[in-house]
Amino acid sequence: MTNLSFNDAISNLSSDDVKVRKEAIESLVGITDESAIEPLIKATTDDNAQVRFKAAEILGNMGELAVDKLTDEFNNAEGKNKRFLAFALKETENEKIVPYFVESTDDEDFGVRKVAVRALGELQAVSELSTIGKCLEDEDWGVRLAAIQALGDLATDEAIKLIKDARKAEKDKDFKKSCNKAIKKAEKRQKAKKSGEAIVKVIPMSTIKEMEKTNVQKAIKEYERYVEAKQVKDAPYKRLCVLYRKANDYDNEVRVIETAIDVFKDNDKKLSYFEKRLAKLK
Incomplete structure (x- = not known):
């Protein structure tokens, strides 16, 4: 990490020197x-791929804060830009972007179509099953593969049937392997859902x-997924407590601790750690 101030970093994004x-x-x-x-939106058009990708990732991690400006720019952009x-919009994981991605499955750029259909799966846009299914007929192999992955994310009986039909119609062995993998993922998700997980x-x-x-x-965002799933590993909860403490984010630290106390209520050793931490905060 560098030690540039916020203003210097923003200013240096316009430098002629790629290293800067x-x-x-x-x-x-x-x-x-x-x-x-x-x-940052402007930086997504930088000549350097590393700068473009990192800018998009940062914007995506901003979530709700950046969604409206991203969608406005997205509607006016073309091609690689x-x-x-x-990608930035997909990373926000915001449901309000679903209509934009539905429309983008018909975009002229294959890269946009690929991200769009993949996002529909990750966002669990079950109502857009037909839109995702349509992408199985795309001229680009990558888009078709993304559609298979999206159907695996949806994990409905209808989605699995579409994957199986696509597998049957396809001759490419690698594509068939991807279909098998997507089916296994979907069936695993179905099983987890039935058991209440x-x-x-x-x-x-x-x-x-x-x-x-x-x-x-980004790390906080990924640790929070463990908390959301109420995983029985205590490490994600502990790391989140540390990171929220460093950020002086009392409310989120307390929330994570209280969730951990509920998850580990039958494990005295793990429970004790979080109860003591909560007591120190009061």
Whole structure:
């Protein structure tokens, strides 16, 4: 991480030196200042792919704060520039963007279509099953594959049938393997749903711990998925407590602790840690 001030980082995004722009974008990781949104949107059109991607990722992590400005820009963008805005919108995980992605499954750019259909699956847009299914006929292999993955995310009987039909019609072995993988994922989700388990996509703890070094905001977001699913691992709860404490975010720390107390109520050893931590906060 760099030590640039907010104003210097924003200013340096316009530098002619790509190294300076890379340093600037890294300095803005985790930022939640609304005044950074427009400069970051502009950075998604940077000549350097690393700067473009990082800018889109930062915007996505801003969530609700950036959605409206992102959608306005998205509607007026084209080609590669629109791809990175699509990625940023997908990363916000905001349901209000579903209609924009439905429309974008017909975009002229294959990259935009691919992100759009993938987002519909991740956002659990079950009502858009036919839109996702239509993408199975796309001329681009990557879009068709994204549609298969999206159907696996939906995990409905109808979605699984569409995957099986696509597998039967396809000759490419790699595509068929992707279909098999999507079916297994969907069936696993169905089983979890029937047993009452929360269906939340989580990434390995070791990956998130490394993420803390470069993108605390993203790390918090990923740890929160464990809490949302009420996972019985205590490490995500502990790391969140530490990160929220560093940010002086008392309310969120208390929320995580109270959730942990409920989850570990039958495990005296784990329960004790969170009860003591809560007592110190009162």
